[in-house]
Amino acid sequence: MKQVTLKIENISKIFKDYKGNEVRAVDNITFDIKPGEFVTLLGPSGCGKTTTLRMIAGFEKPTNGRILINDVNVVEIPPWKRDTAMVFQSYGLFPHMNVGDNVAYGLKMRKLPKEEIQRRVSEILRIVGLEGFENRPPSSLSGGQQQRIALARALVVEPSVLLFDEPLSNLDVLLREQMRVEIKRIQKEVGITAVYVTHDRTEALTLSDKIVLMKGGKIEQIGSAEDVYERPMNRFVAEFMGKINFVPVEVVEILRDETIVKLKNRTYKIPSLPTAHSDSYVLGCRPEAMRITADGPIDGKIKTIVYMGNFSEYYVDTEYGEIMIKVNPPFDKALSEGKNVKVDIVSEIVKVIPDRE
């Protein structure tokens, strides 16, 4: 496989909306990707992730900045001369060609000899598990099969960079999990550099070597799945990666590998450092990192209890807003909706996070 690096340098994209106002879809972002790395652009819709991907493919031209594939600036190069291949959200299969012709399209554009095209098409169809489908029209295939054809069509040209634009969002849940595993397997098998766009954090967490979390055209955090999930740089990242409660605290002292914080009159020793420096901090507490106790510092009132079988979710109104607590059985029958309770944190698994969005 080709050893390909991809560098995104100070890329911006400014669109004009229908009123003629300027909209910064992508706002001066920079990151780079090592050979064979699988990078996910993650973020809510409108965060600029798809625009970034389309700029890498060449469908959009950046307003500013450089895109370097193997240290060559490709900004002025049209899509058909770039060595990228994309797997589209809606597959983008050619409806008037059969599966074989679909997969062979890119190879024909590269004017390869017929025998080689044939060899490579059947080889890639074997890899994606669709041997012998050459003569079927794409419309006769299931969604998952179509997606694999789209993947095969992109992979067969052996592109420098493989691009995915929310490829699984049109599939049902079961198929999505299956395809996720498939994509990971195939990407590792061919060892290709890949950029993957999604708004689904589970996809991002399971697939990526590196996650680029974006919001409003800017990068919020870059890091491994563990980095982003466990060491969020701010409240937005923490919240985006899963349900979390924020409790404002005062940082008393930062030691070598632990932080002393004060919540009301109580002091806690948190066994990790703040995820980033800031003037003020909050405690990021996942629902499993809070519990209802008789002597907790936070006063609240149970609003709703949602029974989930192997656990229950307690929604408690407190001075810090609504807090969600995951409670494992056995359930205390005395804790019913409308009851006043006290809430405490489980200091071993909470994080000190800068109090900023």
Add this chain to the structure above:
Amino acid sequence: MEERNWKIIKFIAVIVVVFAVLFWVRTTIRNEFSRLSRENSLELARSVASVDPDLLNEKFPEIYYYISYFDGRENENAKVSQLLKKLPDYEYGQENAMYEEFYISNQTVKFNGKEYFAIFAPIDKDYEVIGVMVQLHDAENTLKLLRTIDIMFLIVFALFIIAFAIGTFSIDPVTTYAIIITFAVALTFVVYPLYEAVKLTFARTGNFTFDVWKTVLTETSYLKSFGNSILLGALTATVSTVIGFLFAFVVTRTTIKGKKFVSLMANLPMISPPFSLTLSLILLFGSNGLITKQLLNLKWDIYGLDGLVISQTMGMFPIAYLTMLGVLESIDSTLEEASMNLGASRWKVFRTVTLPLATPGLLSSWLLVFTNSIADFANPLMLGGKFNVLSVTAYLEVTGMNRLDRGAALSLLLLLPTMTAFYLQRYIVNKKSYVTVTGKPSGRIVEIVSPGVKKMLSIVVYVIAIFLVALYSTIFMGCFVKNWGVDYSFTLSNIVEALQRGKDALLDTTILAAIAMPIAGVFAMVVAFLFVRKKFPGKKLLQGLVLLPFSIPGTLIGISYVIAFNKPPLILVGTAAIIVINYIIRELPVGVEGGVATLKQIDPSIEEAAQNLGANPQTVFSTIILPLIRPAFISSLSYTFVRAMTAVSAVVFLVSAQWYHITLQIYNFSENLRFGLASVLSSVLIIIILTVFGLLRLFVRKSEYLEKTIIS
């Protein structure tokens, strides 16, 4: 950034080299031309010099000359001599002449406001030079030619710079070229002729004046024509809309027998040649018609307003029918069913549910037929009689009176109602507020009319359909009748004669239509592609320009083409090119609209996937776009072909002795009462159209895509 600088350097280098080459070519051509014209002048000078000086004024009145004899005598043109002495090579010229050599000056002399070459010629007497004659030869034409070469050179250079700049600096040069070419075509063949036509109506011998418009807007006969056009339009539109609605209603809302036949008859006039129905109406109801004269012996004949309304309605109610068919099909029958469920009577359901829902459709078909009717030229030309309409009046001004300016003004006047109606119709269609579209037309039919009404409706529809059949049969019968109106005996001689005399026109028409067909088809799809998928400055303007010919009457296009393309820089009148261009420009809007509608249904990521896999825009277009929009492409092809084969209103101004049109031949034959010949040519035309149509449909059928009918 270095890359960009490198590109700029390369760009400038190539431009400089190309400039040098072009400049060399230009200088060579220029020198060659000026050498040739100098030689011509010298040739002439020799014959001038050989004439006895006393007879010069008589034999070569256009040549000024000045003679000085060595004995001191001079002739009267002393004024010239002062000018000549300013020439730097005056002395040299004199010397040459003394040695019996003709000499032409390097510079020109300005005299009486014109440029001249000065030629020094010896005057001999008894083999001895006794004086020098300086002749002034007109250099204006030569200088003009040289200037033209310079301008051409500059234009070529400018075009090269533009094209090369796009090729170097644009990421997607092919698309940029396509956009620029489309703009150039629209400006050259839509805006420029219209501008020239408007300009002509305000200019007389170079001065700005309102004279033409004053005449056109005050003279009663012109105003009468205008009023007649509107009246005819309103009547035809009303009758056609009613009939079209009836047909559509019967087809979508009742279960009568023979629906296929009814809808076939409602489609056929769309593709039949303009004079064919008119011709059979004349055969049946003309002053010597089979029914009016032979059978009933009536005083009434078809010529005039009543006949025009009948013939236009027969030809144009299909427009209303197809529009209403679409509207009625998209109104969900369950709405009618529901209100019937609620206890409304059938009539009430029709009045309170069906009719209000169909109103925008009715309005839109009325306006469409109205536009078509007042822009119509063929029917009024043949059937108008004393009833003059604007399109024919404009035509007669141009061809009969040779008053292009008034013809232009009258056809511009015609633009007013057509454009208003057209854009009003657009507005109604785009609002779409009323029609409830449920996606698929439901196959189930709710009978919302009582059996009695149904019977009545079907009788009306059948009568009209059968009337159309009768009209078409009349044309075919006309082929075999010796002398219609006088002698109804059987003959085949018409066919032989018509084919002999119409062969060339038939061939011309088919060739030109066949040339226009693929060009218009591909061009329409390219333009549709640009409109749907590309963003570029001036897109809205370009869309407006491309769609503009839709609303322009053919008469105006014809007249403005004659005005604009009968003079430099583009002299096209008389060529086949102008006819083909006219077809393409006029039929482009329909093709583009069809292409746009189809393209909008295609997921853009299909094209992006192709680009992404290494296909450049032209490859994407030919391997992905064109196959996917094949139905629109084929229907654009067949539409262009049919319209080109049946064109009259614009083409009547553009035909020439070399390139004639079959419809005009049909018209000429029937004007000369050779109805048999006209019938044969009409029949042949119908057969050609149906054959090509059938072949093209076969193409669409082969694929799995939905078939599309053509809609005017």
